[in-house]
Amino acid sequence: MQSYLDFEKPVADLEGKIAELKAMAAADQAVSIDEEVNRLSSRAEEALVEIYKRLTPWQKTQVARHPQRPHLSDYIKSLITEWQPLAGDRKFSEDAAIQAGFGRFNGQPVAILGQEKGNSTETRLKHNFGMARPEGYRKAVRIMEMADRFNIPVISFVDTAGAYPGIGAEERGQAEAIARSTEKSLELGVPNIAIVIGEGGSGGAIAIATANRVLMLEHAIYSVISPEGGATILWRDAAKAQDAATNMKITSADLLGFGVIDGVIPEPTGGAHRHPETVLASTRDAISSFLADFAGKGRLEVREHRREKFLAIGSTL
Template sequence: MHSYLEFEKPVADIEGKIQELRALAAGGEAVNVDEEIKRLKGKSAYTLQEIYTKLTPWQKTLVARHPDRPHAADYIAGLIEDFTPLAGDRKFAEDHAIIAGLGRFRGQSVAILAQEKGADTQTRLKHNFGMARPEGYRKAVRIMDMAERYGLPVISLVDTAGAYPGIGAEERGQSEAIARSTDKGLGLGVPSIAMVIGEGGSGGAIAIATANKVFMLEHAIYSVISPEGAASILWRDSARAQDAAMNMKITAQDLLQLGVIDGIVEEPSGGAHRSRETVIDRAGRTIETALADMADMDAETVRQNRREKFLSIGRTLS
């Protein structure tokens, strides 16, 4: 059974009836429910498609945060062979919110930076819900240095509500660590691809997303602050998060128009959580194409390409 969001209630009702019919048939009742189940499945698929073609920015936010949505670890498992995790920032500690390491992507050696939220209570606590501390971003810089030294493209998987805002993180230089990671990403002499797979929250996201090509899943979000945070600042009321989301231009469709991202990866009907293998494969094909397009670029051309990308953001509206 799926975990249904509030606006998915019509689909939940239909799929609940399907389960009831299956239970009735399994209980030995002398009834043929196959035709009715087939009809209800068609109705469910149609209803789901209708809902997901009209999602509001706030509803997309809820989809991006769906507990069953595939996380970075799922993409690494599905796309990267011989993945070797590398731990620690060589200054303070290991930060499990950012998974980093080396592996092979469709025959090509690559470096991986990925924000992992965790899939259950235990792993969410281990990964701090994907909110990295300074040592996580310093680890990212270390991996990017290594990638540049050995000529490895960098693939970043972005999924965080934001950098961890705790006192300890601030004491250890959170803003400085984010700035250095952002700067390192901008200056890399190797191709880099970033994929926003869920939430792309503020500097916590852009610290590993300053890439030559930035893509988003269809129902992901990417913004300078969460809708709740924006509502708290603008109206002193986090309950107005829906109003904030409507005005913040946080969806993939808005950001593509603004030139912030370079493309959108289509999600299966009903969101990425309804067909993990499909969306992971689509993301992989997008990354593969982007890397192939930059395969013949030298270091200076890669840097210039990235520079022009970020300087052109917003110019599409002028």
Template sequence: MRSYLDFEKPVAELEAKVEELRELATRGDVAAIGEELTRLELKTVKALSELYANLTPWQKTQVARHPQRPHFSDYVSALITDFTPLAGDRAFGEDAAIVGGFGRFRGRSICVIGQEKGSDTESRLVHNFGMARPEGYRKAARLMELADRFGLPVLSLVDTAGAFPGVEAEARGQAEAIARSTDVTLSLGVPNVAVIIGEGGSGGAIAIAACNRVLMLENAIYTVASPEASATILWRDAGRAQDAATTMKITAQDLLKFGIIDGIIQEPLGGAHRDAEAAIAWTGEAIAAALTPFDSMTSEAIRVARTDKFLNLGRKI
């Protein structure tokens, strides 16, 4: 059953009427109902198109967090064959919030790392809602170094509200783990591509997203802190999250304009959650296109290109 966001209420009402007419059409005179059904279907598509053409930053935040939006596991299942996950940081333990391993992307061996939020209550608890602890980032760093050793490109699929802020995470060195993972990401001699598939929150995102190419889905967000946290810091009022979202410039369109990301991946009409198969397929095409330019580059050239990219951030502003 489709879940609707608050601002989608007009579309929800129209789609409910469409479903009612379709149900009636199976029971009675299809010809009599058909004309009205066609009219309502066209009206629904138009309403959805107009709504998603003018989303505010806060509405995009809601779409990025949609519970039915495809997650890391969905992308891996569709795009990566022979995927073999690896566990543990070789220091403390396993962290299910970050999943990583090796597989094949269009016949090419690749390392894949990303946050998994989970799709139901049980899996969300197992994956801690995609908020990683230090061992998750140390695992990510271990896998990236392994990929570098064997000359395999790295793909990061980012979807997290941020790193886990609990006391135990801080006690085990959360900041150091994020910093080290970021350093490893920047230092790789193999090409790496990051895709923000939902939320890209704070150091929890940048720890695996400091890549040669950073792409974002059309309705994803990428930010130094969540709108709620930022509103609390700026105005001591989490209720002003909408104001914070607008002020912070967290959308793909704003970040591309500022040169923070390298490209935007189109989503199906109404968001990736309405047609996950198409969204994932388009993402696969974008990943392949992003990796291709690095095929003929040396390790040092790849490393220098990435370093120059990040040293030049902000110069377009």
């Protein structure tokens, strides 16, 4: 069942009428609804196109958080074969918020890292809504070290509101774990690509997004803090999140212009949640292009490319 965002109400009303007509026709086969359904469908499509042509940063934030948006598990299921997840950081425990392991992408061995938010109450609790604890980032470091040792490219899927801010996480060294994961991403001798598929929140995102190539889905967001958190700090009022989202420049178009990211993966009209197969295919193409571009590059060249890329951010502003 389609879940609608508040600004999608015109589309929801039209598609609701279509559903009513189809239910009526199912109950009475003599009723002809084709002409009316086609008319309403055209109006709904036009309304959707018009809405998504002029999304505000806050509306993009809502799309990035849509509960039906494809999550890490969907990308792994669609893009990766022979998937073998690995658990635990070998220091404290397993953290299900970050999924990590090895598989094959188009037949080529790859390491996969990413935050999993879950898509039901049970799985969201299991994965802590994609907010990782220190052991999650230490597990990511463990996988990256293995990938580096065996010369396997690393693919990261970023989707988190931020690292978990609980007392236990802080006691176990949350900031240090994020810093170590960021450091390991920077020093890898193998190519790594990071794709922000939903929310890219703060250090919790950058810990696995410090890559040779950083891409964002068109309606994803990437920021140092959530709009609500920024509004609370700046105006002491979380209700001003819409203003914060606009002023923080968190959209893919803004960040591409600033040179923070390297490219944008387009989404179909209505967002990735309406046509996930289209976004998954586009993501496959983007990863294939990246791996082809970096095939044959030496370890020093890969590391130097990544270093220069991040040092150049902001240099032309």
